[in-house]
Amino acid sequence: MEPIWIAGPCAAESREQVLETAAQLVEEARSASVRLHFFRAGAWKVRSAPDSFTGAGEEALPWLEEVQRTWNLPVCVEVMNAHQLENCAKHGIRAVWVGARTAVNPIEVQQIADAIRHSDFTVMVKNPMIPDLKLWMGNLERFLQADIRQVMAVHRGFPDATENIYRNAPMWQIPIELKVRMPELPILCDPSHLCGQVRWIPEVAQIAMNYGFNGLMTECHCRPEQALSDAEQQMTPSDWAQMVSHLDLRTDAPDLSLIKQRAKLENIDNQISELLYQRMMVADEIADIKRANHIAVVQPQQWQQVVKHYLKHPEDTVYQDFINKFLELLHQASIERQR
Ligand code: PEP
């Protein structure tokens, strides 16, 4: 299956910005010999803060219609309800996606599915904000049962307080489990919302390709630094084309049983590395408090409390030996930092 590339701005901000971004994407894709399958843009934006830019709304739809007409390039838009979907259809937009926030509400998702039953729509369903595979699959099934032309899943990661490099935790094992359970369904990765910053996007995009994802949905803006939403995660069309044309694409079907276990390990390693670093940061804060209060750095009783948390599998003596060595290192490193 040829990979599916989707790119375009987080939000349609103005006619000029939409057309300029589309023109650059088309040109960059052509010179890199990459096929751009859909132009993406949000017309309605769900934002956390009440005074943030909420998108141009319906006004953006004619701009997007113009992109389709000018370059014969299908456009996809996020819809949150059946009314928005009908507006898209009125403007000839036949591809939509359900965002991560809407995806937590099966009633709204069902209403959208009912509004496009038996049509030639393409629908992409992002993973919900919560790491609940059943909910994601249920949403996908709602569209599959609605008998529309094409349904795809989009993995954009999951908000998680322990993640501090990426905007969202990848939890790769969840989309891979989806691939195991729904092998016919194309799964794309949205590295933009997953990473939150352009610098991580190429490596995450490559990981997705290694896992056998079927394409990418990437945010691109003609002037990312001036973007009204998600400025830090939008690539220039030229960087996007460079990235896509340099991805190492696998030609074989991945062995899902193996990559599923690898994805679990990757998720665990991500958490261990994040947590270890966070632990050191807290130790530094404790050092400041100790210094201010003239308390000794080494507190043996306190360390005994810490050790208790690591003695939960006494039956596995090989593991326990390893943990004892690890704790020694951890304690040493913590003391050195505090000093
Ligand atoms: C988006 O793609 O513009 C978007 C808002 O994504 P998500 O629903 O994944 O946050």
Ligand code: MN
């Ligand atoms: Mn965005």
